[in-house]
Amino acid sequence: MNRNMLIAGxxxxxxxxxxxxxxxxxxxxVFERALKFSEVGAGVQLGPNVTRILQAWGLGDALKQVAAFxxxxxxxxxxxGEVLATLPVKEAITRYGAPYVTLHRSDLHGLxxxxxxxxxxxxxxxxxxxxxxxxxDEATFDVMQQAQLQLHTAAIAxxxxxxxxxxxxxxxxxxxxxxxxxxxxRALVAQVDLPAHLRSQDVSVWMGSQAHVVSYxxxxxxxxxxxxxxxxRLLDDDANSLQAMQTWNAKKSEAQTLxxxxxxxxxxxxSLTDLMAACSDWRLWPLCGRPAMQGAHEHAQGRVAWxxxxxxxMLPYLAQxxxxxxxxxxxxxxxxxxxxxxxxxxRLQQFAHVRWQRNARVQARAVRNGQIFHATGPMRAGRxxxxxxxxxxxxxxxxxxxYR
Ligand SMILES: Cc1cc2nc3c(=O)[nH]c(=O)nc-3n(C[C@H](O)[C@H](O)[C@H](O)COP(=O)(O)OP(=O)(O)OC[C@H]3O[C@@H](n4cnc5c(N)ncnc54)[C@H](O)[C@@H]3O)c2cc1C
Numbered sequence: 001m002n003r004n005m006l007i008a009g010x011x012x013x014x015x016x017x018x019x020x021x022x023x024x025x026x027x028x029x030v031f032e033r034a035l036k037f038s039e040v041g042a043g044v045q046l047g048p049n050v051t052r053i054l055q056a057w058g059l060g061d062a063l064k065q066v067a068a069f070x071x072x073x074x075x076x077x078x079x080x081g082e083v084l085a086t087l088p089v090k091e092a093i094t095r096y097g098a099p100y101v102t103l104h105r106s107d108l109h110g111l112x113x114x115x116x117x118x119x120x121x122x123x124x125x126x127x128x129x130x131x132x133x134x135x136x137d138e139a140t141f142d143v144m145q146q147a148q149l150q151l152h153t154a155a156i157a158x159x160x161x162x163x164x165x166x167x168x169x170x171x172x173x174x175x176x177x178x179x180x181x182x183x184x185x186r187a188l189v190a191q192v193d194l195p196a197h198l199r200s201q202d203v204s205v206w207m208g209s210q211a212h213v214v215s216y217x218x219x220x221x222x223x224x225x226x227x228x229x230x231x232x233r234l235l236d237d238d239a240n241s242l243q244a245m246q247t248w249n250a251k252k253s254e255a256q257t258l259x260x261x262x263x264x265x266x267x268x269x270x271s272l273t274d275l276m277a278a279c280s281d282w283r284l285w286p287l288c289g290r291p292a293m294q295g296a297h298e299h300a301q302g303r304v305a306w307x308x309x310x311x312x313x314m315l316p317y318l319a320q321x322x323x324x325x326x327x328x329x330x331x332x333x334x335x336x337x338x339x340x341x342x343x344x345x346x347r348l349q350q351f352a353h354v355r356w357q358r359n360a361r362v363q364a365r366a367v368r369n370g371q372i373f374h375a376t377g378p379m380r381a382g383r384x385x386x387x388x389x390x391x392x393x394x395x396x397x398x399x400x401x402x403y404r
Pocket of ligand 1: 009010013014031033034042043044129130165184227307310319322325
């Protein structure tokens with residue numbers, strides 16, 4: 001058998017894993033169930049822990065073409081608009097050796113897809129991985145491709161099939177993700193369409209009670225990505241179609257969406273209200289999750305490894321879901337660099353050991369950030385005082401950004 005790898009799922013995790021494996025000398029094949037790789041998604045922030053990897057992969061210049069490079073990340077009060085503290089993310093280059101960037105998910109995905117194809121990764125759309133099986137020597141995918149069932153065999157199988165990972169359900173069997181009680185409403189607005197006082201090249205987090213809003217530039221700074229994250233209930237119909245709503249493009253009626261946003265942001269300051277009013281075409285995303293993996297034995301089993309949201313879905317409150325997918329890909333390739341066909345299971349266990357605790361820590365920190373961002377009553381007052389006094393020291397996360 002050759003040094004082959006099969007990958008289920010062609011999102012950020014699948015593309016990054018394929019690209020990194022190809023660089024490490026593996027022939028990777030990605031199977032993506034979508035017919036084509038569409039321009040879907042919202043904005044993503046990438047910390048220096050992630051951009052350092054993209055630079056090491058030779059993608060720094062491509063990143064510059066599409067990313068924005070904010071100077072500061074401002075924690076603000078939703079009610080007064082006051083900037084409580086600023087993390088000078090521009091200093092990430094001197095402090096952590098790589099920039100803090102913001103960009104559109106589809107730009108990041110496009111960049112990885114192009115790089116993967118350049119590196120010789122085979123990419124198939126309209127290809128649904130129905131099943132994974134394995135023996136001591138090989139792993140097999142049953143793939144439904146253009147209405148035909150095909151079996152593909154390789155030394156390694158990677159499950160990068162996202163939050164609802166069918167392969168996780170098959171091999172780990174720990175049930176479906178559950179609704180976290182948080183909903184993301186997001187919009188994209190051209191900066192030229194905003195009044196001057198609402199345009200921004202920085203990241204702002206407006207913290208309220210049981211809700212917060214994040215805004216930052218994407219598409220090289222030409223657009224502002226605006227996301228309101230609120231605690232709320234789903235209508236019965238939505239609760240029944242959670243999985244179907246996670247397409248990046250789900251919508252409710254304009255009136256319903258505006259009513260929910262209005263409720264989430266009640267008491268918000270004028271500049272935030274103006275910003276929200278300037279946005280339209282809101283898409284929503286009910287945030288679902290699952291507990292962290294219990295150990296390395298879940299992150300990889302034999303010749304199968306999990307990467308990205310399939311392994312560790314997380315609330316977006318530390319802005320690291322795609323980041324951890326890229327770190328997974330980097331570590332996977334590092335372990336596979338000198339691997340032989342025989343010692344693949346050992347190397348995948350090593351990968352799992354390196355990754356599972358870090359991913360679990362990031363998942364837990366994202367939950368904690370949500371509690372801080374959404375604090376009410378005295379906790380909220382304490383948070384604001386703490387931010388005023390401690391400033392950037394409270395917002396910096398050296399164990400996260402300084403990785404490798
Ligand atoms: C509102 C919001 C804001 C976010 N902000 C940030 C941020 O600022 N920074 C950050 O780093 N992350 C952020 N994230 C998280 C980030 O978007 C995700 O972690 C990341 O996109 C996960 O990538 P993935 O490839 O693991 O999963 P996905 O993008 O879900 O890709 C999985 C792919 O697998 C395919 N697939 C599924 N089943 C099969 C099958 N059986 N056969 C073949 N293909 C299959 C799917 O079609 C899909 O293309 C945010 C998420 C949300 C919702």
